[in-house]
Amino acid sequence: MxxxxxxxxxxxxxxxxxxxxxxxxxxxxxxxxxxxxxxxxxxxxxxxxxxxxxxxxxxxxxSEGALRELDVMRSFGKFIVTPSEARNRADTVLLIGSSLTKAWPDMADVLGLAAGPRLALQPGRREILWIGADREEGLARLAGQTIVTADETLPAVIAALRARNAGRRVGLAASELASLDAIVEKLQRAQFGLVVYNPSILDALAIEMVAGLVADLNRTTRFSTISGGGAxxxxxxxxxxxxxxxxxxxxxxxxxxxxxxxxxxxxxxxxxxxxxxxxxxxxxxxxxxxxxxxxxxxxxxxxxxxxxxxxxxxxxxxxxxxxxxxxxxxxxxxxxxxxxxxxxxxxxxxxxxxxxxxxxxxxxxx
Amino acid sequence: MLTCLRGGRIVNPANGGERVGDLFIEDDRIVAQQAGRAADQTHDVAGKIVMAGGIDIHSHIAGGNVNTARLLLPELHPGQTPPSRDLPLSTARWSTFETGCLYAKMGFTTVVEPAVSPHHALHAHLELADTPIIDKATLTVLGNDDFLLSMLRKGESGNAIADYVGATLASTRGLGVKCINAGGATAFKYNARAFSLDDVVPHYGVTSRAIVEAMQQAVTDLKVPHPLHLHMNNLGIAGNIDTALATIEAARGMPLHLAHVQFYAYGTEGKRGFSSAAARLAHAVNGAKNVTVDIGQVMFGPTVTVSLDVLRQYNGSRNARPNKWVIFDGDANGGGIVPYDYRRSDFYNAVQWACGLELFLLIDDPWRVFFTTDHPNGAPFTTYPDLLALLMSQDLRSEWLAEMPRSVAEMTTLGSIAREYSLTEIAIMTRAAPAKLLGLRDRGSLREGARADVAVYNDDEDRARMFRDAHLVFKDGDLVVRDGSVTHYRAGRTLEVRPEFDRRIERRLDMYYDEVYRAPRDLFCVHADALPHTAFEQVGLRQ
Structure with missing residues (x-):
């Protein structure tokens, strides 16, 4: 034609x-x-x-996905960072959800996950953490601490992580608590942290939970977010x-x-x-x-x-x-x-x- | 076409003060009376006030952060009025189309968007292209950018820094340069929660003072007419009068414009530890002839604060009304959007309101104090008519003050100030002085040869009503407002400066962008091709 x-x-x-x-x-x-x-x-x-x-x-x-993100912003609030600032500064990266590289194929490269942050005060490798991890996904080789969970249970894990970060009790087995607490400890040690989440497997309330976790972390250190889906x-x-x-x-x-x-x-x-x-x-x-x-x-x-x-x-x-x-x-x-x-x-x-x-x-x- | 405005009271402080007489417009210029030639069109403006078109030097009307504010707060601006067929989207609240129309209705014909980060400059210009009638300009924000801070850390020469600033002005099509909490936004990325003039930016080892000095020098070296436009450190904090006074000292006699100084006129007296220090700040400004200021007046009602001072915005987010916000860790400054509702019954808000008015009234020289609400941060620009009325009437100020908490009067000197602005002083502050400050040689004046941007007002005792709906407004000689109603759209221009600089800096910047942003620098540049509806006008450099 x-x-x-x-x-x-x-x-x-x-x-x-x-x-x-x-x-x-x-x-x-x-x-x-x-x-x-x-x-x-x-x-x-x-x-x-x-x-x-x-x-x-x-x-x-x-627009549905874009509005889901927007709804979180206009009902709660958001920390947002550009990929270049994240690449230059983030010493700690928390990945949330599976299929992140499906939603954003060159994410690891754009965010420079395999390299260290250029503008960090203490040069070194990034700490990569992953909840809702998929061991089959290429990102797995970069991640240190991971928690594997199904998409359906991921919001509960995010909620538990936020609760542990706030010092609250959570009704989980000791081994699960230990995994969560290990991640919380690393998040709290971050100088500038980045959270990347896959919005296609999270509803607005779960995304708001992520935003809440990041807001809580900002009380003592710096954290910001990037949506892995993007509008x-x-x-x-x-x-x-x-x-x-x-x-x-x-x-x-x-x-x-x-x-x-x-x-x-x-x-x-x-x-x-x-x-x-x-x-x-x-x-x-x-x-x-x-x-x-x-x-x-x-x-x-x-x-x-x-x-x-x-x-x-x-x-x-x-x-x-x-x-x-x-x-x-x-x-x-x-x-x-x-x-x-x-x-x-x-x-x-x-x-x-x-x-x-x-x-x-x-x-x-x- | 020759147009005559017959018999008006012409208030033209830039050239000759006040007189009653005729004013002639031919095409887009003010002209002398043409002997033996009758006007093609005559408007009887006897008893009315004739001024040059207003110029707003600091109003956040466009750009990525402003747009985020629109998306964050749909409930703040529902509209329910269909526009006339010739003015599509002009009643869409907070749209660029409405912005152009509302400014024109008030007799303003040139507006500066004062906070454009280089990576969002194209976005800002796209919005300005959709802002009808008025001319626009932008200030390019530097002072938290890695490239500049790295230059300072390495101790690079003033010439090199000026080249960088010149290249960035060129690529962003700016009219001037602004620093916003110089170094503070970057320090926030290293978890600083406060940042003052002599604090050091982590990693780079430079102070805010050093950044400001370097930028002042660069702007001077580049012969940019508008002095460095500075949003100081510690905005909005009780006791920040010390920061303001120290910053005036730090200017070392060089030209410096201090933005929205009302937000820096706070002392720590009283049981709440919050008081007006406006009298001290006004005294310092009166004594520092190198310094100009705009006020950033607070007026009451819901609004949203939009600022590239991300550190301040984060600290302010805990007081958000309603409780939502966006904190953007963008390249360089980033920004924060925090809604706020200034309440007359709120002690702190009322003191802020009084501080602004004190500054307006206690700074002696109307050529060095500029009329702003830091739209929308102190109040929307649509409150200008009410603010002008307050400046022109002590009785009106007393009425307002009487409705506020009694403790407010104790924490300010406002009640004791008798000064009332004259129309000439209003015309200086909103027309002649801004043109001079920005280097706009053919604006702000009604002299022969000046651009025919003209506002005609009814001489109404109700000054707010007078300034809200101009009787007539001409933009470039084209009658665009009649009795407070916009008659048609026309495209405004975008003003820019093009300083000379050593082009070798561009190659260095290209390499930097490839390495740090992994994107061609061209991606961020404002190309005329991307703005087919924008006519750029070059403003001459300082002689």
């Missing part, structure tokens, strides 16, 4: 015709939901502007929505002003309840369209090069950072960063297309 392919009902059409058709669907929609699979800041910005114009909702396919591309939308609307996704603009409600404006719920009658799928990479998104009328702006049979309208857009320059959230720097196009092309960006649609709707309304 050519990189500039456009379709209406599976029929190949010119870009202008497809754009016109997409604009028509959006204008006619009672409640369009702008569902982002992947986007740079410009794409997110254009989607929000268009949603504000037509009274749509905005969501990201990875990925959802963070780009979170940040952009934050300054444009004051709120994180999920956002509704149907009343003319932005409202934030993780339940009301969840794209899947809006589609499955038939409240939304149009999904505008925006994916400026190869993010996979969720099956439920095709349960209503679908307009797809995607960098994927395969035909989406369920789409009423499909327009190929450029891949951000490849076909066009882009700004997006980068986990390694914990910031919005600039990426030059690696293979510049004329394929239009999602932002340019969404801006064109907005301009055409604004013209019609004038």
């Amino acid at each position: 050519p990189r500039n392919a456009c379709f209406i009902d599976g029929r190949s059409v010119a870009l202008a015709e497809a754009t016109h058709a997409a604009a028509g669907l959006i204008a006619a929609s009672r409640l369009p939901v702008f569902l982002i699979g992947a986007s740079d800041v410009a794409g997110a910005r254009a989607a929000i502007r268009l949603a504000a114009c037509v009274g749509g909702a905005v969501d990201h396919i990875a 990925g591309n959802a963070e780009t939308l979170m940040q952009t929505a934050g300054w444009m609307t004051g709120f994180p996704v999920r956002i509704g603009l149907g009343r003319g002003y932005p409202e934030h409600d993780p339940w009301r404006f969840g794209a899947r719920r809006l589609v499955e309840s038939r409240e939304a009658d149009l999904v505008v799928w925006i994916a400026s990479n190869t993010a996979e369209l969720p099956v439920w998104a095709a349960e209503t009328t679908l307009a797809a702006l995607t960098a994927a090069t395969s035909n989406i049979p369920a789409a009423k309208v499909q327009i190929t857009v450029g891949e951000h950072g490849r076909d066009h320059d882009a700004v997006e959230f980068v986990r390694e720097t914990q910031s919005l960063a600039w990426r030059r196009a690696s293979k510049h092309s004329d394929v239009p960006s999602a932002a340019a297309l969404l801006d064109d649609i907005l301009a055409s709707l604004t013209r019609e309304a004038a």
Whole structure:
């Protein structure tokens, strides 16, 4: 399929015709939901502007995980550290949960777990501790003290660890207590400690327990956290929505002003309840369209090069950072960063297309 | 197009003081009356007050930490007003769009975001690009960064340090340089819980004083118009007046701007060990002609404190209202976001409020004291009209003071201060002086040739109402506010300085980033290509 392919009902059409058709669907929609699979800041910005114009909702396919992390922050609080600061400073690293390298494949390298902290007052190797350890995982060879437990029992172990750190009694066997206490002793000896957890196996309360443990440790020493999952591309939308609307996704603009409600404006719920009658799928990479998104009328702006049979309208857009320059959230720097196009092309960006649609709707309304 | 503002009371302290007369605008400039040429558009502003557009030198309106605050506190800013069709998202509370509109409504046309860490500069500029109408600028934060501290540890030359500062200003597109608790954020990473002017940063062996001195020198050497903008050590602590006085001494007569000094005007008197030392601080500022200050006034109500002084924010997190916070151990300074609710009935908050007003009123020279609430740390900038009214009326201050705990009056001198700011003094403090401080030669003034940023106010006895909703506001000669309502968006500019420096420092920085951050330095640089909607304007260097 050519990189500039456009379709209406599976029929190949010119870009202008497809754009016109997409604009028509959006204008006619009672409640369009702008569902982002992947986007740079410009794409997110254009989607929000268009949603504000037509009274749509905005969501990201990875928002559930991002909101889980955000809920902990806005109900309790969080210590956060950049990977580079952690690599330079952490003399003690507490890993929490299995499958960490599945969630973050190059974690050990990015955090320099095998090396010592460059800026520590006393140079030496890092102390790596791991609860919820998986001995099959490559990280196991780096870890000193470990506690193996199933994912289901991990929250209880975190709670017990927090309790022991606070000097409280815990109803465990002596051998289990000894393991916990050995870890607590090392945590308390840290000069600058790092906790990395796998959020995909922890619910919000368990993540809050981790945040609580870190807050407790900070009473006497320094500790901070990195989420091993990361919100990925959802963070780009979170940040952009934050300054444009004051709120994180999920956002509704149907009343003319932005409202934030993780339940009301969840794209899947809006589609499955038939409240939304149009999904505008925006994916400026190869993010996979969720099956439920095709349960209503679908307009797809995607960098994927395969035909989406369920789409009423499909327009190929450029891949951000490849076909066009882009700004997006980068986990390694914990910031919005600039990426030059690696293979510049004329394929239009999602932002340019969404801006064109907005301009055409604004013209019609004038 | 030639526009005439007819018959207004023109308050223009930068050039000629006050007069009643006509003011002419052609395109984006103030011009002289054109003999024999009728104006294309005339506004009758007889009886109204005409000033240059306001300039805010210190307001946290954009950037990663501000955005985290938005996400942390959705309950603080629910909006329920749809905007007009031409002003999308302008009623979205705490959005960049609302920020631009609210400033414009008050007659402010230039705002400086004063705390941009180099690694989040792109983020800040992206937000500023979405802040309509007003012109913007940023201050680049240095003083807790490993590269600088390592240079100081190694005893590198002032020239090398200036090159580094110049290169960082260039890559971040800043208008000036700020230090925030110099060395303190890094010391916190080594578990320091307090950090003063002569404390030593672990690992690097340098004091906060040495960092500040080096940065002052670098800013001077680079001919950056705005002096080093300093957030001192020990913010918010009882007895920190000693830190403020020592810092003024440490400036050694060199130009230095001290930020939000209200938060450093605390003594230890009284049964609670917390009192106003504002009179002592004002006395010191009056005697130190090299020093300028902004106040960081506290006003009452819920807000959020957003600061790159992560050590202070951690210590303050135990008083968070509501009880949640984010402590970010970021590269260099990092930051902390701690919500807070300043209460009129709270003794400490009321003393803070009084301290700020005392400073405004006891510092003699309006050219050296600047009007800020350290938005949002002392209060949101939307409280400016109420604050201006307080500065202009002793009776109003007395009314407010009477509603506070009686012990507050005993711990401050506010009740005894009769001074009331005149409109000329307000115009100096919010227009002429900021332009001078920042090196903005065509702003803050209504002289011929100046940029046509003009605010017209009703001469209302209710000064808060007067300053809340300007009658007319022109940005670059374009009428953007009429009777307190924004009429349309326009894009503002972003002001920057581009000092000269030895470009060889960039190669060294590239290698440093490859090694320490394992990422190309380019990733963190603010490229114009990343900001297609931003027009940068270079501000001239000091002669």
